[in-house]
Amino acid sequence: MRRCTVLIVGALAAAAVLHAPLLAATPVKAGYLPRVRQACDLLRRDLPHQADDEFIGANFQDYAEPLGWIGIGAAKLAQGQVDVAIERFAQAAALAAKGSAQARAAELLARLGRAVCLLQRGEVTKGRVELAALSPAGFSAALAPLAWADLESGDRSAAQAHAMQALGERPNDALALSIAARLTPGAEGVRLMRRAIELCPGSPYAAPSSGLALPNTERATGAPDVSLVRVDIKYDPDRRATVTWLGQEQPKYITLTFDGREAGLSNTPPHEFGLPRDPGPGTHGIAVEVWGDGVVLGRGGAFLQVQGPGEPPNRYDGAEYAAALEDLRSAMTAAPNRVHLHYWLAGACAAIGQRQNALQSYERVVAMDPAFADARQRMVALCSALGRKGSTRPVSATPASKRVCLTFDDGPSPILTERVLDLLRAAKVRATFFVVGTQARAHPDLLRAIAAAGHELANHTYSHDDMILKTPAEVQQELLETQVVVEDATGRRPRWFRPPGGRHTAAVRAAAAAIGYTTVLWSANVSVCAGLPTQRGLRRLLDEIKPGAIVLLHNGPDETLDVLPGLLAALKNRGYTFCTLSEAAGR
Numbered sequence: 285m286r287r288c289t290v291l292i293v294g295a296l297a298a299a300a301v302l303h304a305p306l307l308a309a310t311p312v313k314a315g316y317l318p319r320v321r322q323a324c325d326l327l328r329r330d331l332p333h334q335a336d337d338e339f340i341g342a343n344f345q346d347y348a349e350p351l352g353w354i355g356i357g358a359a360k361l362a363q364g365q366v367d368v369a370i371e372r373f374a375q376a377a378a379l380a381a382k383g384s385a386q387a388r389a390a391e392l393l394a395r396l397g398r399a400v401c402l403l404q405r406g407e408v409t410k411g412r413v414e415l416a417a418l419s420p421a422g423f424s425a426a427l428a429p430l431a432w433a434d435l436e437s438g439d440r441s442a443a444q445a446h447a448m449q450a451l452g453e454r455p456n457d458a459l460a461l462s463i464a465a466r467l468t469p470g471a472e473g474v475r476l477m478r479r480a481i482e483l484c485p486g487s488p489y490a491a492p493s494s495g496l497a498l499p500n501t502e503r504a505t506g507a508p509d510v511s512l513v514r515v516d517i518k519y520d521p522d523r524r525a526t527v528t529w530l531g532q533e534q535p536k537y538i539t540l541t542f543d544g545r546e547a548g549l550s551n552t553p554p555h556e557f558g559l560p561r562d563p564g565p566g567t568h569g570i571a572v573e574v575w576g577d578g579v580v581l582g583r584g585g586a587f588l589q590v591q592g593p594g595e596p597p598n599r600y601d602g603a604e605y606a607a608a609l610e611d612l613r614s615a616m617t618a619a620p621n622r623v624h625l626h627y628w629l630a631g632a633c634a635a636i637g638q639r640q641n642a643l644q645s646y647e648r649v650v651a652m653d654p655a656f657a658d659a660r661q662r663m664v665a666l667c668s669a670l671g672r673k674g675s676t677r678p679v680s681a682t683p684a685s686k687r688v689c690l691t692f693d694d695g696p697s698p699i700l701t702e703r704v705l706d707l708l709r710a711a712k713v714r715a716t717f718f719v720v721g722t723q724a725r726a727h728p729d730l731l732r733a734i735a736a737a738g739h740e741l742a743n744h745t746y747s748h749d750d751m752i753l754k755t756p757a758e759v760q761q762e763l764l765e766t767q768v769v770v771e772d773a774t775g776r777r778p779r780w781f782r783p784p785g786g787r788h789t790a791a792v793r794a795a796a797a798a799i800g801y802t803t804v805l806w807s808a809n810v811s812v813c814a815g816l817p818t819q820r821g822l823r824r825l826l827d828e829i830k831p832g833a834i835v836l837l838h839n840g841p842d843e844t845l846d847v848l849p850g851l852l853a854a855l856k857n858r859g860y861t862f863c864t865l866s867e868a869a870g871r
């Protein structure tokens with residue numbers, strides 16, 4: 285006669301106690317668990333590419349354990365590779381089910397990952413049934429995705445209940461908050477959504493569309509209700525499952541399958557089912573269907589973990605393994621899709637008359653995905669309605685008066701920008717910095733330093749690519765990506781655009797103007813100093829500078845830093861004053 289220890293789903297914490305190792309733990313790969321934990325840290329910091337590499341490295345050390353596989357699945361999911369992710373989670377679940385007691389504790393996590401993949405792939409009912417089976421007993425990570433699946437199925441009250449339950453466990457769960465926001469009308473919904481967005485700011489390494497898309501509550505799919513099915517299992521020594529149906533309609537009958545095989549049918553309450561006496565060690569799936577007149581009224585399920593003798597011994601120290609498992613769980617928090625959140629927020633702001641805020645949210649959508657729904661059209665229309673149009677005529681000089689606009693392209697760069705700022709500060713001169721988005725994102729502190737010194741921030745595109753080769757939508761995305769970085773760092777909104785290399789067409793200028801930018805070129809260029817001794821170069825540059833000049837300089841390693849002290853002194857001597865582009869434009 286076989287002795288079995290039984291765990292009902294979700295009791296991860298209890299697993300460590302009940303699954304006492306049968307043999308002494310044998311740590312086989314010293315670096316494995318630390319590497320898994322390090323990778324989890326990268327995943328939590330929103331660096332899925334790097335996390336992926338680390339998990340793969342851990343996997344090389346120990347292919348037989350499921351943690352690395354789960355981590356790879358999570359990292360792939362965070363990069364939007366759902367089909368690969370689902371395979372990795374399936375692999376992890378299979379290894380966990382065959383593994384030692386400590387490995388089996390990882391199985392629920394693998395199943396959670398798989399269920400979130402199913403939701404991401406649009407297989408909502410399947411995912412919802414799995415999550416409903418995972419969520420009841422302490423596996424709170426399943427609650428927010430379950431609320432998502434509820435809402436996507438059109439079941440608003442279940443979504444509300446599960447979102448609140450999730451927030452009760454984890455008040456800063458961005459997915460649960462975004463669902464609560466979606467269910468809350470007016471300004472309060474806007475407030476909740478802003479908080480949800482703050483909690484998932486994303487990074488350049490994470491695909492913005494990698495999280496769950498915001499559910500479409502207008503589309504109720506009429507999916508069978510999983511929140512109305514409760515499965516209670518009494519296994520030791522009874523081996524029975526009792527199914528309770530909480531819905532209004534009278535069910536005709538209820539079926540129960542065990543590991544995919546029909547295990548019974550009941551048409552009278554209490555709906556009790558005998559479970560197999562000796563299913564063997566491992567994790568077993570119980571699925572329940574509640575039938576009305578030819579239709580499924582509800583679906584539900586539960587998992588049953590059975591440990592028996594003769595299974596593989598634990599291979600790692602119990603406490604260390606449990607800590608790695610907990611790290612993995614916390615790194616695998618399902619995230620909402622940021623593009624959807626901003627798009628919804630834009631609509632909600634517009635609905636309560638906050639048009640500036642609506643515009644800002646549409647701009648963020650287009651910065652991430654210019655082809656998303658009708659965001660670009662709405663953004664352009666709002667720009668126009670709010671009078672935020674730029675000029676389609678390029679500006680090369682400002683109205684002639686004894687002043688000069690110095691402009692510094694290609695920053696911000698450590699050291700170089702700091703030196704430019706020092707020289708300008710010493711001369712008490714304000715200038716305009718055309719920043720490149722990729723660098724701005726890497727050095728937000730320098731953006732703040734530029735703004736704090738009273739200089740103007742302007743837009744030199746995100747990638748510094750040739751804008752002539754881009755479509756109007758791509759030009760706008762380039763400008764908005766940089767704009768978002770500048771706004772996030774400084775709260776300032778740039779309005780001047782300088783195309784890299786000065787290369788532009790009427791179409792490029794029109795695309796920029798439609799979102800509030802005027803194209804700015806120059807009338808004097810530091811490149812005339814190239815290859816000349818500093819004093820000769822300076823004289824040449826000064827020859828080009830007329831009243832109202834816009835002078836092109838750089839943060840880059842060219843002649844700028846050599847000539848700048850002499851340039852500032854000489855122009856002052858000649859009676860020039862200095863200002864930013866907006867000051868020259870009288871605004």
Ligand SMILES: [Zn+2]
Pocket residue numbers: 693694744748784785
């Ligand atoms: Zn440039």
